[in-house]
Amino acid sequence: MSDPLAGWAHAPVASQPSVPFPVSRSHRADLGMSDRERTAIAERVRGDALRLLGLRFTEDRMSPDARFEGLERAFGEGWRAIPIDSRPGNPAGIGTHEHSVLTGADVEPPGHPTHEARAQVTAFLKERLTRS
Secondary structure, three states: OOOOOOOOOOOOEEEOOOOOOOOOHHHHHOOOOOHHHHHHHHHHHHHHOOOEEEEEEOOOOOOOHHHHHHHHHHHHHHEEEEEEOOOOOOOOOOOOOOOOOOOOHHHOOOOOHHHHHHHHHHHHHHHHHOOO
């Protein structure tokens, strides 16, 4: 019998993953998936060249560094993070409390980091979902 988790996603994108809410150290690192799900995804990264994309503002406390570090450890070469600089004084003027990467007001102006991130997501989806 095949694993019901095999093949269930072809182009996973996590934009500012904030659940489970990072209210404790363990929650900040929690990937929000079971061991079985994590294993199935890691097997697809190795065997099927599955790739996962993640976006977050660097200062977003709801989507902590520890979670992205955990995704990197879990999925290695299959994980591609797109951190967007929201440190104080960043060149794009992004606030330190920004959270919504793809739906914020700044995604329209070409050249803005969120616009560029959305373009990368679109390219990722096209590449992953239109492969033969």
